[in-house]
Amino acid sequence: MFMNFSYSFPAIRGLQAGREFYTIMCPLRLIPKIFLFDEEEIPAEHRAQRLMNKSRVPDITNYILENPRDYIFSSLTASVDGELIFQPQSKEFKDLGYLNISLDSKFLINDGQHRRAAIEEALKISPELGDETISVVFFHDLGLVRSQQMFSDLNRHAVNTTSSIGILYDHRDQLSLITKSLINEIPLLERYTDREKVSLSKNSPKLFALNHIFNTICRLLGKRKGELISEPEKKFVSEFWALLCVSIPEWQDVLDKQTSPRDLRAGSVVAHGVFLEAIGIVGHYLYRYHSDEWDSYVKKLSKVDWSRDNKADWLGRAYGQTGRINKTNETIQLTANHIKVKLGLPLTEAEQKIENKIKEGTPINV
Known part of the structure; x- marks a missing residue:
């Protein structure tokens, strides 16, 4: 009826x-x-x-x-x-x-x-x-x-897309657009960035994941997805990354085929996301407080011992007692703190509190 x-x-x-x-x-x-x-x-x-x-x-x-x-x-x-x-x-x-x-x-x-x-x-x-x-x-x-x-x-059977795919296919967000443009501009990033994965296997022929580059730019500018980016900020990002890529000798060795991404991941902290995002934090500090001389500090990165054998610098920061790299907000900040010390930059009050915890023997989750 x-x-x-x-x-x-x-x-x-x-x-x-x-x-x-x-x-x-x-x-x-x-x-x-x-x-x-x-x-x-x-x-x-x-x-x-x-x-x-x-x-x-x-x-x-x-x-x-x-x-x-x-x-x-x-x-x-x-x-x-x-x-x-x-x-x-x-x-x-x-x-x-x-x-x-x-x-x-x-x-x-x-x-x-x-x-x-x-x-x-x-x-x-x-x-x-x-x-x-x-x-x-x-x-x-x-x-x-x-x-x-x-x-x-x-x-x-629903499978979420990776954050890297989300960035790759996003044609509105300015941070995503800057990230993709940057990768196309710089030979090292263009050749060695995996545009789909969010983490790389130990045997991956790539050096970076797209989301690592994106996250580093977010930290570099102190911005979040969806926020507007000014022309001076875009210029800084481009110049910072161009200089950074030539200031890490280990990266240049990969570009020149003198070492492989796999070997670099096994032997150095510079082939991991924790290092990249830590550099983003340092770069943001330089942009705010040393806008006229930030490049001179970035060049000093070439003199730092980034090897994982350098336990005095990176154990308890970029990796823990097991030797495993562990990327958390805390380990990123701890790594950034020590990079600032290496470059002769002062720690902020909040950063110093984290360092005091280490000195006091407070457990750090790394």
């Missing part, structure tokens, strides 16, 4: 595992009205999805609002607990038509709850977005067990 009161959506009918499903185009203004979440107080075993991480919503909301002409969302996936009637357009196009869903149906998002929440927040600020659409894949709700299984299946 046809429903007197219903939602009606243009739809395409499909078949998976012997069950029909439907893909529709839904106006954004309807998304907050028809899609609901499980209540947070319901125990996990009785929910069909995980609790929403509300801290993610503002970032997605800003993404929509800041890119109104070129934002893009993948489909939402939802279960419908209610009557569904599909009306084919014609006999020739039996899987193309209209999907009618009774108004008293309950809708449950199986995949896309953060996008749904972000859309709701974006509509509050820009109601004109309400006429735009997002694709939604509807399945008929067969109960809690089926909904939980759908959530598990949808996320079972």
